[in-house]
Amino acid sequence: MLAPQTVGILGGMGPAAGADFVRLFVDACARLLRAHGQVVGDQAFPEHWLAQVPVPDRSGALESSESGAHQPLEPMLQALGRLAALGSRAVAIACNTAHAWHGTLQARFPQVEVLHVAREVSAHLAAQGVRGAALMATEGTYRVGLYAQAMADAGIACHLPRDEERRLLMRGIYDGVKAGDMGLARSCFSGVALQLAQRHGPVAIVMGCTEIPLGLQGAAGTEGLALLDPAQVLASALAARAYRGAPGHPP
Amino acid sequence: MLAPQTVGILGGMGPAAGADFVRLFVDACARLLRAHGQVVGDQAFPEHWLAQVPVPDRSGALESSESGAHQPLEPMLQALGRLAALGSRAVAIACNTAHAWHGTLQARFPQVEVLHVAREVSAHLAAQGVRGAALMATEGTYRVGLYAQAMADAGIACHLPRDEERRLLMRGIYDGVKAGDMGLARSCFSGVALQLAQRHGPVAIVMGCTEIPLGLQGAAGTEGLALLDPAQVLASALAARAYRGAPGHPP
Structure with missing residues (x-):
């Protein structure tokens, strides 16, 4: 049986929002399973990993022009690399402002689809x-x-x-x-x-x-x-990526 | 400055409970920070990782005597090993029944403290x-x-x-x-x-x-x-482990 794909969530920005994003993702998976007539149970969910890492303030970095703009990037790159190493095929970033670095994150890890909120x-x-x-x-x-x-x-x-x-x-x-x-x-x-x-x-x-x-x-x-x-839209998009190609789901 | 330690959460059993455990953990960290007069902000939280992996049903495995009892163990061992590789010093298991395998999990990864709910x-x-x-x-x-x-x-x-x-x-x-x-x-x-x-x-x-x-x-x-x-007690215990030895916190 073709299992759903592993996906990742890059969080910690803030941690409460990251935790809530996992809840939204789990809800979105359950909705998707039901919409495709599949049984909702522990083993029907895709493997997913949440990285909650300390990242310097995003708005602050963007304010201080070039000098500060790299600061949030390094820890995000590191966490994204680890999510990729854990097998994530797609990753959602649980922070809107952090998407200012989306282009660099996506370019550095082309094997992972980094969703754009x-x-x-x-x-x-x-x-x-x-x-x-x-x-x-x-x-x-x-x-x-x-x-x-x-x-x-x-x-x-x-x-x-x-x-x-x-x-x-x-x-x-x-x-x-x-x-x-x-x-x-x-x-x-x-x-x-x-x-x-x-x-x-x-x-x-x-x-x-x-x-x-x-x-x-x-x-x-x-x-x-x-x-x-x-976050709800992004969580649904991540769930759709996880089940893409799984039996009973659209390719 | 001494940062709090990285900790892990072994979830997916079920996934909604794993998501909720992260929420409880983040709440517990914020309470701990406040109790020690520290500022609550994104960067004050410990790095933490949530592994939500598909694990065969725990009660079912315990019911079917020896033959089935190993089934949930393998994916839990694998996820725990990855949480350890990510740097987790302590790990909480977001499933009570899964603690039936606590002894084996702890013995296999002595470098990680596996909390016992x-x-x-x-x-x-x-x-x-x-x-x-x-x-x-x-x-x-x-x-x-x-x-x-x-x-x-x-x-x-x-x-x-x-x-x-x-x-x-x-x-x-x-x-x-x-x-x-x-x-x-x-x-x-x-x-x-x-x-x-x-x-x-x-x-x-x-x-x-x-x-x-x-x-x-x-x-x-x-x-x-x-x-x-x-889960609330376990989340508080995990937060206490994450901040143990950090400045302003008890050793």
């Missing part, structure tokens, strides 16, 4: 006929135009928050989720989400930093928003 | 002055007396469910959580938990299978029970 999200939105989306993200992600580029390629308008809203997002990410203060995170994130919805109408709101869904969970007033979690 | 739980209960506990677990765990032995060594009486209750637990574990039917899991688990509480009074109820806490979450009527999640 913004391209997966853009393809997902385009497939649903979405033409515009607002982006909640880190300064680093805005700076490198990660989603703006991928969305433009897919014909989707990308609406960005204002400067003071960006500062609120960074506060919610760093002083909120990363520091374990979920109340602060919730108030920062929900404020910005509601302002974006008010300004741009019923567009999709992309929670383009893995810490944002963790902090926005159950925030009052956000029930009606079209919030999209890129 | 039942011993950690017994020490935790004894430290709180608990003298009796009821055990919800798999047939495999009952068969090898995993908790009975560890609790006896710690001077704690171990109350076991009746045959029909054990069957309900197995149903909730296999047809419930492992198959993704959380409603079924909830009704099986809560029924047994309430019966144990009625029969043995206000004793601790040990949820001695990683699938049980996942299925018992938010079950009606269980709010007043003294439910103990061994």
